[in-house]
C-alpha cells in the first residue's frame with residue numbers, strides 16, 4: 193500500500209493490492225486530471241496517458257479552452273465552465289448563476305483513515321490505511337472542494353468522498369456533491385446493476401455502456417428494492433473469474449444516483465452520489481458539506497475478485513458490530529407464523545418447541561405495541577399491549593429465559609400511524625405539506641426525523657422498552673418510501689430534507705448501538721429495501737427479502753452476496769408451499785439455502801409437518817458446523833440459476849484453504865442429460881481434499897426430496913470419499929448428477945488432508 197506524489201510530473205499514485213489509481217495536476221492553473229485506474233503498471237511517467245486534445249493544456253485566454261475542457265478527464269468536474277458533461281459538484285448563487293470550476297491548491301498524505309462525523313463511513317488504522325486529501329478551490333466562486341481518497345492494505349479499492357466549503361460572504365445552494373467521478377477509457381464495457389422490487393430484490397442486469405447517460409437511482413428516500421447504489425463495469429471479456437471488473441458502491445441509504453456517461457469521444461464518466469433531485473442544500477458562508485463515501489473497487493479476476501474486495505473492505509473497515517465475527521443465535525421469528533395474531537401463550541408455545549429443536553432466540557415481530565392488531569394503527573406508540581402480553585416485556589423475557597431462550601423485538605422507529613396517540617398529540621411530527629393530505633402507504637406516514645425533539649421522543653420510547661426487559665436483538669424495520677417531504681419545524685433549515693432525514697436515522701441507530709453495545713441489531717426495509725453499506729455500519733445483518741422461498745432466495749442472495757458478506761444476509765427457513773409464491777420446496781433445500789445467511793426459522797414450528805420438523809435438529813447441527821466457515825470464509829460463485837436456468841452453485845473456502853463447502857441446488861430437473869461439471873475454485877492447488885456429502889442420508893422410498901436415492905449417490909461414487917487435489921477440482925471439477933425432482937440440493941464438504 194502506498195500513496196506517492198511525484199514533484200516533477202505532478203502525478204499522484206495510489207497503490208494497494210494489485211491496483212493503481214493515478215491522477216495528475218496540469219501545469220498552469222492546475223486542473224486535476226484522471227490518468228489511470230487498473231492493474232499496477234511499471235514505475236513510468238504516466239502523463240502520456242492524459243487525454244489532452246491538441247497541444248497540451250490551454251491557458252485561460254486560449255481560443256479553444258472549451259473543447260479542451262469538454263474532453264479532458266477530470267477528477268472533479270464542475271459546472272458551466274466548458275466541461276459540458278455531467279458535473280460532479282455544482283452550486284447556484286443567489287442570482288441563480290451556476291458556474292464552478294475547482295483547481296488544485298494543495299494536498300496532504302495522511303496515515304490512517306478517520307470516520308466521517310454523522311455518516312456511515314470506512315475506518316482504518318495508521319498501519320492499514322492511508323489517505324490522500326486534495327484541496328481544490330475556485331476563487332471566483334469562493335468555494336473550496338476537498339477530495340479524499342483512502343486505500344487499505346491489500347485491498348484493490350479506493351474510498352472517495354467530497355467536501356464542499358462556502359468561502360464566500362453569501363449563501364449558496366449546493367445542487368450536487370457527488371462522492372466520486374472518474375473519466376475512464378472503457379471501450380466495449382458493460383454496465384452491471386442490481387434491480388428488482390419487493391420480494392425480488394437485486395437481480396442482475398447487464399447492458400452495454402452506450403453513448404449518453406445510463407443510470408440507476410432512487411428517489412424513494414431509501415436505497416430501495418428497485419435499484420441499488422452500485423454499478424459494476426465489466427470489460428468486454430470479463431466473466432465470473434477472469435477479466436477486468438470495476439465496482440462502485442455508495443455507503444449511503446437514501447436517494448442516490450449512480451451513472452455512466454459515454455461522451456462524444458468514447459470516454460466514460462462514472463459517477464455516484466446523493467441524488468441531486470430534491471437535494472438543494474443551503475450552504476451559508478463558512479459552512480461545510482460532507483458527501484457520503486463511494487467505494488471503488490478494481491478486479492483483475494472478474495466478478496469474483498470484485499466480490500472479494502468488497503467483502504474484505506466491509507468486514508475489515510466498515511462493519512463495527514461486536515457480532516461481526518460471532519456466531520449469531522439461531523432464531524425463530526413469528527411474523528410468517530402468526531402475523532398480528534399472537535399473545536403470550538402462543539409465543540411461548542412456539543418458544544418451547546423451538547428450544548427443544550435447538551433454536552436459541554425468539555423474535556417477536558410486528559404487533560406487540562399500542563393497539564396494533566393489524567397494520568392500520570399504533571406506529572409511534574411503543575408501549576406493550578398488555579392484552580396480548582400481560583406482564584409486559586419483562587414477563588415475556590423472563591418466561592423465555594426460563595425456557596432457555598433469548599428475546600428479540602421488532603420496531604419501526606421512523607414511522608407514525610395517523611391512528612396513534614403520538615399522531616394525535618403531534619400531528620406536525622409527520623412529514624406533510626400544508627394544504628395537502630399526505631400520501632399514506634400501508635396506512636402510515638413518515639416521522640420528521642430531521643427534528644431533534646422527534647428523534648429524542650422516539651429514542652426514549654425504544655430505550656424504555658429495552659430497559660424494561662432482557663432484550664438481546666432488535667429488528668429495525670422501515671416499510672414505506674418517503675413522500676410529502678416537508679417539515680413543520682420552527683427552526684427548519686431549507687433544502688436537503690431527504691438527506692437530513694437519513695442523517696436523522698443514522699443518528700438514532702448510532703445512539704442505539706452506543707447505549708446497547710451488545711445488542712444484535714438487524715436492519716430491514718420491507719425485506720431488502722435498505723440493504724446497503726450505510727446500514728451495515730450500524731447493524732451486522734440485514735433482512736434480505738420478505739420473500740423466503742428458497743428458490744427465489746437463490747437469485748436474491750446471489751445479487752446481495754456479490755457485494756456483501758454472507759454473514760450480513762438475514763436468511764430464514766419458512767414453510768412450504770411458500771407464502772410468497774406458493775412453491776413447494778423440500779425442507780432440506782430450504783435449510784441449505786438459509787445456511788448461506790444468518791440462518792433461522794420463520795414459521796410456526798408447532799404447525800410444521802412432522803417430516804419437516806424432524807429435520808430441524810440436523811439443520812442446526814449443520815449451521816453450527818459450517819457457521820464460522822460461511823461467516824468468515826471466501827465466497828465463490830460457481831453457477832447462477834439466473835443465467836443457466838438449471839442449477840445454482842457456490843462455495844465458501846476457509847481463509848487457510850483447509851476446508852470448503854459447496855452448495856449445489858438443482859433447480860429444475862431435466863431428462864436424459866449428462867452430469868454437469870462444476871469447477872471448484874479457490875482451493876490450494878497442491879493440497880488434496882477429501883470429498884464428502886455433508887448430509888448423506890439415503891432413503892430409497894422417500895419422495896419429499898429431502899434424501900438422496902441410491903442411484904443418485906452412486907452417480908457421485910467416483911469422487912465421493914475420494915481425495916482430489918485443489919488443482920484438479922479447479923480445473924476438471926466435480927460431475928454433478930441430475931437429481932430426480934425439482935428444487936433438490938446437496939452440500940459437498942471438502943476437507944484438506
Ligand code: GLA
Pocket residue numbers: 527557558567602669671716717718719735738
Ligand atoms: C416488513 C418486514 C417483515 C415484517 C413486517 C411486519 O414487511 O420486512 O419482515 O417484519 O414488516 O409488519
